[in-house]
Every structure is written in C-alpha cells, then in structure tokens.
Amino acid sequence: MNALQRSAFDGAGLAGRPVYELRGVAKSYARRSIHALDRVDLTLTEGSFSSVIGPSGCGKSTLLKIMAGVLPPTEGSVYLEGTPVTGTRRDIGMMFQQATLFPWRTTLENIVLPIEIRDGKKAARAMHDEARALLDLVGLKGFDSVRPNELSGGMAQRAAICRMLITKPAVLLLDEPFSALDELSRDFMNMELQRICMERNATAFLVTHSIPEAVILSDTVYVMSPRPGNFVEAINIDLPRPRTLDMMTDPKFGEYVRRIRARLDKGAFL
Ligand SMILES: Nc1ncnc2c1ncn2[C@@H]1O[C@H](COP(=O)(O)OP(=O)(O)OP(=O)(O)O)[C@@H](O)[C@H]1O
Numbered sequence: 001m002n003a004l005q006r007s008a009f010d011g012a013g014l015a016g017r018p019v020y021e022l023r024g025v026a027k028s029y030a031r032r033s034i035h036a037l038d039r040v041d042l043t044l045t046e047g048s049f050s051s052v053i054g055p056s057g058c059g060k061s062t063l064l065k066i067m068a069g070v071l072p073p074t075e076g077s078v079y080l081e082g083t084p085v086t087g088t089r090r091d092i093g094m095m096f097q098q099a100t101l102f103p104w105r106t107t108l109e110n111i112v113l114p115i116e117i118r119d120g121k122k123a124a125r126a127m128h129d130e131a132r133a134l135l136d137l138v139g140l141k142g143f144d145s146v147r148p149n150e151l152s153g154g155m156a157q158r159a160a161i162c163r164m165l166i167t168k169p170a171v172l173l174l175d176e177p178f179s180a181l182d183e184l185s186r187d188f189m190n191m192e193l194q195r196i197c198m199e200r201n202a203t204a205f206l207v208t209h210s211i212p213e214a215v216i217l218s219d220t221v222y223v224m225s226p227r228p229g230n231f232v233e234a235i236n237i238d239l240p241r242p243r244t245l246d247m248m249t250d251p252k253f254g255e256y257v258r259r260i261r262a263r264l265d266k267g268a269f270l
C-alpha cells in the first residue's frame with residue numbers, strides 16, 4: 001500500500017475529534033517468528049464506531065491487545081487522548097468473546113471487580129448502586145445477587161458489558177463479544193451496544209467475523225489482509241443513526257455487505 005492509500009484510512013473521512021491514533025504499529029512474535037501485523041495506521045474519532053473484519057489469524061486480536069495496552073508493539077506508537085498507551089488504562093474498556101465471570105462471585109460483585117482491583121473493596125462497595133443502574137440498562141434488573149451459573153450465555157455477556165462500563169471508559173475495544181450467542185440474542189445485544197455507545201458518546205472498535213454485524217453497527221468497516229495484517233480497505237457506512245435491524249433489508253445495506261465480501265473473497269488481497 002502506498003502512502004496516499006494509507007493516509008486515506010486515517011479517520012476514513014469521518015469528521016470529529018481524533019481520540020485514538022496508531023502510527024506504524026507492527027508486531028512480530030519473536031518466539032515463533034510470526035509477523036502478525038504490518039505497520040498499521042489508524043485514527044478513531046470521538047463517538048465513532050469502527051469494525052475490523054479479516055481472515056482468521058490475520059492479527060485482529062493482536063491489534064486490539066496492542067490498542068488496549070496489554071501487549072507492546074514491536075514498532076510504532078499508540079496514542080489515546082494525546083498520551084501514549086504503555087499499559088492498561090482506566091479510560092479503556094475491553095471485552096472478549098467469553099464473558100469470563102468469576103463463578104464464586106455474584107453478578108454485582110463481578111461487575112464491580114475492576115473498581116475493586118483498582119481502588120480497593122470500599123471503593124467497589126460504593127459503586128454497587130451504579131452497578132445496579134447498569135444492570136437495569138442492559139435488562140438484568142434484579143439479577144445482582146445471582147451467580148454466573150444461573151445466568152444464560154446472553155445474560156452473562158450482558159453482565160460482562162456492565163463490568164466493562166463500570167469504569168466509564170471513553171473507548172470500548174470489543175473482540176467478538178457476542179460470537180457465542182444465537183442470532184436473535186446477538187442482534188439484540190448489538191442494538192443494545194449501539195444504544196450504550198450513543199448514550200455515552202463512546203468511541204468503539206469491534207473485531208468481528210460477521211459482515212452484516214460490522215455493517216449494521218459501524219461508521220467505518222476496515223477490511224484486513226491475511227497475516228501480516230494491514231487494512232486493505234476502509235468503507236464508510238452511510239446509513240442513518242440510530243441503526244435498526246430493519247435496515248438490513250435496505251438495498252444499500254446489501255450493497256455494503258457485497259462489497260466487503262468481495263474484498264474478503266479475493267484471498268490474496270494487495
Ligand atoms: N502470544 C502469541 N505468541 C505467538 N504467536 C501468537 C501469539 N498470539 C497470536 N499469535 C499469532 O499471531 C497471529 C495473529 O493472531 P491473532 O490472534 O491476532 O489473529 P486473529 O486475527 O485475531 O484471528 P481469529 O480471527 O482467529 O481470532 C497468528 O498467527 C497467531 O498464531
């Protein structure tokens with residue numbers, strides 16, 4: 001990719017204040033000599049929702065972990081709100097494929113865990129009302145004293161959303177958070193996610209394998225090449241907000257899906 005094409009991905013033409021900035025982020029895993037990511041440039045603007053889609057093993061989770069500060073890049077820099085990301089930060093919320101709730105803790109105790117780790121037990125207790133309000137927000141009112149084994153998969157993921165939101169992160173990094181859910185729950189959760197992001201003006205970055213999911217949620221969809229991963233196309237999704245599931249039958253929606261699928265089907269990419 002030349003410099004011109006690369007700069008075209010910066011912010012992907014979206015207006016707004018830049019929040020996240022990645023410059024030349026590359027990653028090699030030395031132990032197995034795997035070149036996972038190749039000099040990725042990315043700008044996310046405030047309140048935007050972006051998705052990345054690409055073949056398995058192309059470096060999506062690696063990219064997200066670098067953005068979250070849990071994995072250092074081999075090259076390049078990551079800035080959030082103008083300061084370098086060098087470790088985990090309270091303004092970054094992250095969510096994984098599995099809810100990973102602790103089975104011996106109640107839903108409420110799981111949700112306030114990030115506060116407990118950061119500020120201690122007393123601070124966590126002070127957040128119980130806030131945690132209950134979040135449970136309400138995701139439709140889990142009254143489930144605060146239940147243990148995870150009494151929650152369905154979708155309910156556990158909703159509790160995990162609350163745990164991510166309790167620290168009021170400005171940025172949400174999501175690694176296939178709903179891929180274990182059935183289609184109906186997943187659609188519902190995606191609309192919930194949109195509502196939460198809009199309410200909080202959060203900046204979101206989602207890794208997904210689902211093209212329709214990427215299109216319905218995103219302002220920009222980034223298509224990634226096979227390893228070493230880099231963006232081969234950034235597609236701005238020009239559909240009004242709030243998005244609704246009905247929009248999936250819009251011809252424009254189908255056109256976006258086809259365009260992304262064609263890009264992924266090429267296999268060799270650029
Ligand atoms: N800790 C690690 N040590 C060595 N190699 C790793 C490590 N983590 C990931 N890799 C390798 O880096 C490459 C990218 O992995 P990554 O998990 O980022 O892919 P991905 O795009 O998220 O894939 P998937 O869609 O299957 O989740 C893979 O080849 C993987 O084997």
Ligand SMILES: [Mg+2]
Nearest residue numbers: 060061062175
């Ligand atoms: Mg992954």
